[in-house]
Amino acid sequence: MSSSTPSRPLSGFSETEIELLAKTADALSAWSGKPVMAETGVTDDVPWVVFGVPLASDGEDEDDADAVHWQMGGPGTQWVGNAGGLAPAPDDVFDCRLLWAIQITSVEGERFIKLDDRNEVVAWSDDLADLLPFAIDPDEDFDDQDDEQ
Numbered sequence: 001m002s003s004s005t006p007s008r009p010l011s012g013f014s015e016t017e018i019e020l021l022a023k024t025a026d027a028l029s030a031w032s033g034k035p036v037m038a039e040t041g042v043t044d045d046v047p048w049v050v051f052g053v054p055l056a057s058d059g060e061d062e063d064d065a066d067a068v069h070w071q072m073g074g075p076g077t078q079w080v081g082n083a084g085g086l087a088p089a090p091d092d093v094f095d096c097r098l099l100w101a102i103q104i105t106s107v108e109g110e111r112f113i114k115l116d117d118r119n120e121v122v123a124w125s126d127d128l129a130d131l132l133p134f135a136i137d138p139d140e141d142f143d144d145q146d147d148e149q
Helices: 015-032 060-064 142-148
Strands: 037-043 046-054 069-073 093-104 112-115 121-125
Touching: 015 037, 015 046, 037 069, 046 069
Parallel strands: none
Antiparallel strands: 037 046, 046 093, 069 093, 093 112, 112 121
16 A cells, blocks of 8 residues: 555545445456455555455465465454455455555545555546446446346
């Protein structure tokens, strides 16, 4: 996460934004066939969300040695979405391959910044949906999509 500290605490993600992030994590799990976990937090008064894929405990992810690893979970974790369907216990910690993170900033025109899997800023926007890989309507339920097909 970025180490710059804002002069005042930033407001966190709204309920609508959290719902959008949750639907994104769940859609990524369904799309990739792998559990995609997302959690929110605050570091140095900077709200963030991070997305990651748990690493296999059997060493199957060894070809992914260049990937940035991130520990997700643990006491007080605020999961977003269904945690990739894993149903973690409150103290569970997962070693994950970092997919990306989004931080909230105080910069005008850049309420959100997206960091890639190398922790480099790759995009910014005032609209969270601009930084997500899927166009998801926060008011639409996944079950409703099944009925339309």
